[in-house]
Amino acid sequence: MLILSFLIVLVSGLTIALILLVHDLNHITNDLNYINERTTNAGVTSNLHFGPIQRLTVAMNQTLSKTRQLQQQEYQHEHHLEQMLLNLTHDIKTPLTVATGYVQLIQKRPAVATPTNLQRVLANLSSVNYYLRYLMDFNLIRNKADHLNLESINLSRFLEQELFNFFDELSAKKITVTPKITSNLYLTTDKLLLQRIIQNLVGNWLKYAYTTATVKLTQLDPQHLCLEFTNDTITSNRENVTQQFFTTGDDSRQSLGLGLTIVQSLVTTLGGQFSLTSESADFAVKLTFRTVTPLD
Numbered sequence: 001m002l003i004l005s006f007l008i009v010l011v012s013g014l015t016i017a018l019i020l021l022v023h024d025l026n027h028i029t030n031d032l033n034y035i036n037e038r039t040t041n042a043g044v045t046s047n048l049h050f051g052p053i054q055r056l057t058v059a060m061n062q063t064l065s066k067t068r069q070l071q072q073q074e075y076q077h078e079h080h081l082e083q084m085l086l087n088l089t090h091d092i093k094t095p096l097t098v099a100t101g102y103v104q105l106i107q108k109r110p111a112v113a114t115p116t117n118l119q120r121v122l123a124n125l126s127s128v129n130y131y132l133r134y135l136m137d138f139n140l141i142r143n144k145a146d147h148l149n150l151e152s153i154n155l156s157r158f159l160e161q162e163l164f165n166f167f168d169e170l171s172a173k174k175i176t177v178t179p180k181i182t183s184n185l186y187l188t189t190d191k192l193l194l195q196r197i198i199q200n201l202v203g204n205w206l207k208y209a210y211t212t213a214t215v216k217l218t219q220l221d222p223q224h225l226c227l228e229f230t231n232d233t234i235t236s237n238r239e240n241v242t243q244q245f246f247t248t249g250d251d252s253r254q255s256l257g258l259g260l261t262i263v264q265s266l267v268t269t270l271g272g273q274f275s276l277t278s279e280s281a282d283f284a285v286k287l288t289f290r291t292v293t294p295l296d
Contacts, residue, residue: 095124
């Protein structure tokens with residue numbers, strides 16, 4: 001009888017514990033449903049002071065916190081792109097309107113087609129072309145964000161070829177380029193995005209390098225490569241160059257912050273890291289990539 005009574009008490013106790021456990025799990029489920037159906041910072045709670053359940057709620061709340069952080073980062077990134085696109089369309093519209101006005105004036109009064117006025121038309125159309133190129137880059141970023149065409153490339157040779165394509169323009173600007181490229185370094189990446197990164201950074205040389213520029217490609221370790229673009233510069237207010245639409249002069253095309261923001265977005269899309277330094281008369285952009293880009 002004693003054993004039977006003990007078993008009855010034990011079964012009763014386990015039954016009560018199971019009921020409380022199921023009730024608490026239902027409570028946690030209701031909390032999760034509430035959180036999923038609403039925009040809230042609420043967390044999951046438990047009525048039991050039972051170790052495993054308490055650890056479960058802590059883990060759930062940590063996951064919820066990380067998810068909210070990622071959602072906030074994604075929202076900020078989208079807002080950032082939308083604002084930049086809005087600014088770009090405005091920057092395209094202004095010089096296009098000016099150029100159109102000059103052309104219409106010349107159509108009505110051919111005598112005003114002076115070299116000065118024609119140069120103004122050309123300068124404004126050049127600005128339109130400048131911003132259209134960046135607009136295409138933003139569309140490229142958005143289209144490629146969910147689908148990268150990954151392939152293994154010889155980054156050393158690819159970089160050398162891209163530099164060769166700019167040889168005439170760099171020579172015309174009297175910019176001496178010193179390549180320090182380690183041979184036969186391979187990278188798994190999206191070739192189109194990488195090409196736009198290199199082209200933007202060389203374009204940055206063409207606008208801001210004074211007399212010299214250096215490109216350096218090295219292997220940091222078996223899993224990481226470092227690509228660094230440096231140049232001397234006489235640009236003032238270098239501390240502001242990371243601002244999105246920072247302008248260095250009266251020419252609206254001198255928008256250093258825009259180009260670097262494009263590069264940063266492209267690098268991030270490829271899973272790389274972007275950093276820049278500006279000391280004394282030198283300016284450097286450093287990019288770090290994994291040799292094999294993570295698929296997730």
